[in-house]
Amino acid sequence: xxxxxxxxxxxxxxxxxxxxxxxxxxxxxxxxxxxxxxxxxxxxxxxxxxxxxxxxxxxxxxxxx
Amino acid sequence: xxxxxxxxxxxxxxxxxxxxxxxxxxxxxxxxxxxxxxxxxxxxxxxxxxxxxxxxxxxxxxxxxxxxxxxxxxxxxxxxxxxxxxxxxxxxxxxxxxxxxxxxxxxxxxxxxxxxxxxxxxxxxxxxxxxxxxxxxxxxxxxxxxxxxxxxxxxxxxxxxxxxxxxxxxxxxxxxxxxxxxxxxxxxxxxxxxxxxxxxxxxxxxxxxxxxxxxxxxxxxxxxxxxxxxxxxxxxxxxxxxxxxxxxxxxxxxxxxxxxxxxxxxxxxxxxxxxxxxxxxxxxxxxxxxxxxxxxxxxxxxxxxxxxxxxxxxxxxxxxxxxxxxxxxxxxxxxxxxxxxxxxxxxxxxxxxxxxxxxxxxxxxxxxxxxxxxxxxxxxxxxxxxxxxxxxxxxxxxxxxxxxxxxxxxxxxxxxxxxxxxxxxxxxxxxxxxxxxxxxxxxxxxxxxxxxxxxxxxxxxxxxxxxxxxxxxxxxxxxxxxxxxxxxxxxxxxxxxxxxxxxxxxxxxxxxxxxxxxxxxxxxxxxxxxxxxxxxxxxxxxxxxxxxxxxxxxxxxxxxxxxxxxxxxxxxxxxxxxxxxxxxxxxxxxxxxxxxxxxxxxxxxxxxxxxxxxxxxxxxxxxxxxxxxxxxxxxxxxxxxxxxxxxxxxxxxxxxxxxxxxxxxxxxxxxxxxxxxxxxxxxxxxxxxxxxxxxxxxxxxxxxxxxxxxxx
Numbered sequence: 001x002x003x004x005x006x007x008x009x010x011x012x013x014x015x016x017x018x019x020x021x022x023x024x025x026x027x028x029x030x031x032x033x034x035x036x037x038x039x040x041x042x043x044x045x046x047x048x049x050x051x052x053x054x055x056x057x058x059x060x061x062x063x064x065x
Numbered sequence: 066x067x068x069x070x071x072x073x074x075x076x077x078x079x080x081x082x083x084x085x086x087x088x089x090x091x092x093x094x095x096x097x098x099x100x101x102x103x104x105x106x107x108x109x110x111x112x113x114x115x116x117x118x119x120x121x122x123x124x125x126x127x128x129x130x131x132x133x134x135x136x137x138x139x140x141x142x143x144x145x146x147x148x149x150x151x152x153x154x155x156x157x158x159x160x161x162x163x164x165x166x167x168x169x170x171x172x173x174x175x176x177x178x179x180x181x182x183x184x185x186x187x188x189x190x191x192x193x194x195x196x197x198x199x200x201x202x203x204x205x206x207x208x209x210x211x212x213x214x215x216x217x218x219x220x221x222x223x224x225x226x227x228x229x230x231x232x233x234x235x236x237x238x239x240x241x242x243x244x245x246x247x248x249x250x251x252x253x254x255x256x257x258x259x260x261x262x263x264x265x266x267x268x269x270x271x272x273x274x275x276x277x278x279x280x281x282x283x284x285x286x287x288x289x290x291x292x293x294x295x296x297x298x299x300x301x302x303x304x305x306x307x308x309x310x311x312x313x314x315x316x317x318x319x320x321x322x323x324x325x326x327x328x329x330x331x332x333x334x335x336x337x338x339x340x341x342x343x344x345x346x347x348x349x350x351x352x353x354x355x356x357x358x359x360x361x362x363x364x365x366x367x368x369x370x371x372x373x374x375x376x377x378x379x380x381x382x383x384x385x386x387x388x389x390x391x392x393x394x395x396x397x398x399x400x401x402x403x404x405x406x407x408x409x410x411x412x413x414x415x416x417x418x419x420x421x422x423x424x425x426x427x428x429x430x431x432x433x434x435x436x437x438x439x440x441x442x443x444x445x446x447x448x449x450x451x452x453x454x455x456x457x458x459x460x461x462x463x464x465x466x467x468x469x470x471x472x473x474x475x476x477x478x479x480x481x482x483x484x485x486x487x488x489x490x491x492x493x494x495x496x497x498x499x500x501x502x503x504x505x506x507x508x509x510x511x512x513x514x515x516x517x518x519x520x521x522x523x524x525x526x527x528x529x530x531x532x533x534x535x536x537x538x539x540x541x542x543x544x545x546x547x548x549x550x551x552x553x554x555x556x557x558x559x560x561x562x563x564x565x566x567x568x569x570x571x572x573x574x575x576x577x578x579x580x581x582x583x584x585x586x587x588x589x590x591x592x593x594x595x596x597x598x599x600x601x602x603x604x605x606x607x608x609x610x611x612x613x614x615x616x617x618x619x620x621x622x623x624x625x626x627x628x629x630x631x632x633x634x635x636x637x638x639x640x641x642x643x644x645x646x647x648x649x650x651x652x653x654x655x656x657x658x659x660x661x662x663x664x665x666x667x668x669x670x671x672x673x674x675x676x677x678x679x680x681x682x683x684x685x686x687x688x689x690x691x692x693x694x695x696x697x698x699x700x701x702x703x704x705x706x707x708x709x710x711x712x713x714x715x716x717x718x719x720x721x722x723x724x725x726x727x728x729x730x731x732x733x734x735x736x737x738x739x740x741x742x743x744x745x746x747x748x749x750x751x752x753x754x755x756x757x758x759x760x761x762x763x764x765x766x767x768x769x770x771x772x773x774x775x776x777x
Contacts, residue, residue, distance in 0.1 A: 005335075005618070026621040031578045032350050034335075039346060039375070041353030042578060057335040060620055061627070062350060062574045063613040 002054045011052045017045040020056070032059040069238040071206055071219035077102045081191040081214045087149030087310045087643040088112065092125060093192040093216070095207060097293050098139055098199030102216050107193060114761055118148030119176050119603040120660040121194040122165035123667060126174060127766075129198055132670045136169040136285065137292050139199045145184065145250070145298075146194040150643050151606020152185030154305055156322045157329050158608025160185050160390025162266055168284035168563070169260040170457070170512050171540040173671040174664060175284030175563050178603045180389025180398060181266030181277075182248035185606075186211065186300035189309055201294035208239065211302040212246065221296050228253040228265040229416065229450040233276045235297055236269060243303075244269040244276070250298040252287035253452025258502030259510030261457035261542070262287030265449060272385050277419055279389045279398060282454040283566055284541055291452070305391065313645030321638045329394040329615050337614055339397040340387075341379055344423035348374030351427070355697075356547045356573055358432040360486050361463035362536050362684050363693055365547040369436035373426050377438045383417075395610050397422075406443050408493045411450070421445040421455075427545035428459025433466060434486030444496060451500040456566075457512060458499070460542035462492055464513050464535050473526035479505045513537040533689045538681050539564035539673060548685050550700075551577040552729075553588040556736050559681040560592060562664045568609070569596045575627050589739035598633065600657035605640065612636070659760045662744075662752045666762070669751060670770045676750040679737060686729045691718045694725075701725055751776050 002011045004020065012019075017040060021027045031042040034057045040048050050056070082089040090112070094103045107121070115124045122144035129142035143166040153159040162184030168175035187195060190211025197207075204224070208217040225231045228251040236247040249267045256262020264287045265278040281287075290298075312318045333339055337346050348370060351357040355365030382399040389398040401418040421429075421441055429444040430436065448455045462484075468474045469484040476483055482491045482505060498506025508519055513535045520526035536543040541564025548554040554577070557570030572591055575581040582588045602609045613629045620626050633650045640648045668674030687701075688694040694701055695718055705711045705721060709728050713721055741748060745756035751774055757763045771777075 029579055029621065029626055031354070031574060039349050041350055043353050059336050060616045060618075061613060061629070062347075062578075063571065063616075 002050060002052065002056060004056045005058055011050065011054075015050045017048050017050060020050060021045065027058065029061050030058045031062055033057065034059065069234050070223060071221055071238070073217055074205070074220050075100045075102065075218040077216045079104055079191065079214055079216060081211060083311065084189060084309060085311045086313050086645050088117065089188060089191050089193050091192050092121070093195040093209070095195065095197050095216070095218075096199040097197060097201040097205065097295065100201075100218050102218075104192070114659055115663075116149070116604040116656045116660065117193060118146050118151070118606050119163045119165060119600070120656075120663075121146045122163055122176065123174060123660065123664055125194060125196045126165055126167070127663075127667060127670075129196060130167060132672065132770075134167060134671075136167045136172065136289060141167045141198070141289060143197045143286065143289050143293065144194055145187065146606070147184030147188040148604055148606025149310070150639060152188055152305060152310060153318070153322065153643070154307060154390075155326055155392035156639065157325055157394045157611035158390065159393065159606075161602070161606050161608050162187075162281070163603045163606065164264060164281040164286045166286050166289045167671065168540070169288045170285050170514070170542075171564055171673070173539065173563070173668045173673045175286065175541070176603060177264075177281035177283050177286055178568060178608070179264070179266045179281035180268075180279035180608065182268040182390070183250050183266045183298075183300050185305065185390075186248050186302040189302045189305060190300060197290070197293060197295065197298070200292065204294050204296050206235065206296050207298045209298070209300045211300070213301075224296055226254045227410075227450040228278065228452050229446075231297060232265060232267040232278055235299055236267065236276050239299055239301055245271050246301050246303055248300050249276070250290075251296065251452070252291045253450060253500070255448070255451030255453035255500040255510070256287030256291040258507065259453060259499050260285050260288055260512050260515070261454045261461075261510070262291055262452045263448075263454040264290060265452065268389060273383075273402075275417060277389070277398065277400065278449065279419070280449060280454070282456055284563060285454075287452045310643055312643045314642045317638065317642035321635050321642060325611060325632070325635055326392075326394040328617060329611060332615050332618065333395065336616065338375070339395055339610065339614065342375040342382070343378070343397045343399045345375040345378040345421070345426060347423040348426055349376075351546065352431075354574075354578060355550070358427050358463070358545050358547055360434055361432060361467040361534060362543070362547060363467070363690075364696060365549070367431055367436065370431055372436055373430045373438050373441060378421070381438060381442075390608075393608075395608070395615070397610065401442055404442055404446065406446060408443065408490070409447055409497050411446070416446060418442050418446040419449060424545050425455040425459070428456050428463075429492070432459050432463040432545065433492055435489050435492065437489060440489045440493070443493060447493070447496050447500070451496070453496065453499060456544050457542040458496060459545070460536050461509050461513055461516070462495055464516065465495070465509055467534055468520060468526065468531065471530070473531065474520060474524055478524050512540065513542055514540045533683045535682055536684060537565070538685075539678055541565060543685070546571075546573060548573065549687050552732055552736055553582055553591055555681060555686055555733055556588060556592045556740055557596075558685060559679050559733070560737070560740055561596070562661070562668060565681075565685075569599055571595075581627060585735055585739040588736060589743040592740045593743045594628070594654065597654045597657040597661060598628070600661050601636070601653045604656055604660060659762060662756060662760055663762050663767075665746075665752055666757070666767050666770055669774055674751065675774070676737060676741075676748070679750055681733065683726060683730070686733060687725055688722055691722060694718050694722045747776060749775075
């Protein structure tokens with residue numbers, strides 16, 4: 001099980017961030033997530049595997065300086 | 066350092082005007098040539114049209130300067146205001162000051178939005194705006210004492226040169242028992258000897274028992290203060306509460322303040338964590354999206370960028386509350402204690418460094434090929450202490466380094482400095498030289514636009530290549546984002562009134578990553594709404610970070626998530642609560658549109674403000690060199706074939722660079738047309754007569770400026 005924005009979601013082996021986002025709605029503006037506190041940007045969503053028990057927050061918007 | 070010695074040369078008592086619904090309705094004018102001090106009422110019509118903050122600054126500057134006024138003419142005015150909402154404790158980002166003047170770099174109005182307590186203290190002392198004109202005949206310090214209700218001018222000698230020590234010394238001099246009552250505005254020796262001197266705005270950090278400061282960085286505001294021989298402007302005021310602005314509806318103000326602060330406290334830790342890392346979270350994000358300036362904006366990422374981002378600075382920053390205004394929940398003004406510089410006058414001592422923020426990390430780190438968190442800290446420290454804008458410093462040195470690596474300049478020109486990318490000592494040595502106005506640093510301190518001319522005239526460097534790689538527009542150095550793949554952000558920089566600074570429009574992700582604005586019309590609409598709303602923060606004395614750097618959890622479910630309309634409504638409620646004027650989000654945009662168009666006409670008055678001035682160096686649009694093209698060849702080849710339908714099989718890289726350039730430059734011109742049309746401007750980028758009439762700024766002087774530029 002993983003926590004995504006404080007909600008439990010079933011974890012699957014080899015699950016990537018891209019896989020996670022595909023099963024969520026309204027993620028159009030999500031280009032960065034935090035996985036266990038570490039920033040992961042959209043170019044790496046396809047290749048970043050999510051560990052079990054991960055705590056994930058979707059950063060909804062990157063607004064610049 | 067001995068005790069501060071100041072000699073009073075003028076003291077004027079005044080009757081402190083109460084703040085009512087966010088306004089004092091008084092302006093303070095100090096003419097330093099004759100030490101004249103004047104307090105004037107502010108007309109209701111001026112308040113109605115210009116709102117406050119930057120609007121007031123520009124209005125009073127307009128009165129002070131002629132179209133022929135240069136930055137160092139005595140009549141140039143340096144204006145500082147707070148805005149009607151500024152000085153609200155507890156409202157996130159609720160205590161900003163706004164500075165304007167005619168810029169040494171651009172020759173047109175520059176504006177800078179800065180933290181620290183000066184703006185609110187000045188307002189609560191009785192003045193919505195202050196203007197400084199003239200030039201003193203000796204170094205002076207100005208005191209606005211809202212506790213004693215006196216304005217004083219002191220002659221000053223033997224004060225510390227650097228802002229770091231000067232801010233501290235004057236804070237303790239003017240209120241040793243309650244240093245929290247003091248805020249000091251200072252420049253520094255770098256401001257005296259360069260065109261991009263900044264202003265340091267201080268506050269007393271009661272937790273750490275030390276003076277802290279933030280910078281009004283852009284465009285040489287510090288250079289103007291130093292030219293007027295003002296060593297410091299000091300505001301003194303006592304207790305501040307939510308009642309200090311005498312809001313029209315105190316309960317409504319408390320409600321919206323608590324609501325916004327509560328949301329930030331709940332969500333910042335889940336989102337950008339700015340209360341822990343400031344804006345350094347942007348370093349890895351920009352790097353991953355190929356937007357982090359590297360080697361003079363040549364590239365957008367670098368493998369070593371991970372060592373200058375939030376992962377490192379989170380552990381270096383001193384723990385504690387870091388709000389640059391009282392009770393701010395964002396609290397992003399982090400610093401580093403017990404830092405020991407390894408060069409310069411503070412070498413081997415222990416200092417406190419206020420920063421770095423993202424812009425400094427990118428400009429003075431990756432853009433110079435310096436991937437060393439501690440060298441960036443040292444550059445940050447000396448830029449602040451000397452009164453130098455870290456953005457212009459980083460972007461200018463990046464230009465110098467690329468010129469050096471391409472043989473346009475050599476060690477013969479640089480005084481022996483081998484200024485290759487990554488040369489940390491070379492970068493620091495240049496900064497020390499800038500502060501003293503000596504050596505090659507004296508040339509670098511004039512900014513990129515003048516360097517291009519000097520390098521071409523004196524060093525026989527290629528002017529066309531320098532035009533392509535010199536990251537300035539309107540004379541102002543770029544802030545720190547790569548815009549090659551975002552046409553909207555090219556407009557965000559190129560069409561910004563003061564020059565390429567991101568505080569007017571930051572659209573890279575909406576455009577490049579989210580493809581939120583695929584058409585020219587979409588981009589033009591964004592380049593209308595976003596600059597207008599961002600302008601509003603500087604009308605009111607606020608920080609923009611709480612608007613869209615912490616986003617409500619249900620934002621994605623709203624009709625216009627990019628605008629974060631829930632927060633926009635809160636700002637309308639905030640404005641209503643303070644001023645008593647029932648205000649809608651559309652009203653906020655209307656306030657800004659008036660001031661924005663007035664500033665464009667002001668540019669026109671100063672000889673800029675037309676289409677030709679909205680140009681960009683090609684590096685902001687695409688790859689200048691074969692090396693750049695080949696570093697992202699798949700991307701560029703795909704665009705030539707898929708987007709533009711070209712057969713590139715017989716083209717070498719140089720031909721592809723040229724083909725892409727033709728298309729991208731054409732796109733930028735089409736964008737200008739679309740934006741001008743949306744803003745109600747002519748094809749030449751000038752507000753039409755109908756536009757200024759609609760906005761109520763059709764004063765005779767405005768119409769004269771328009772007529773002189775062919776707009777009847």
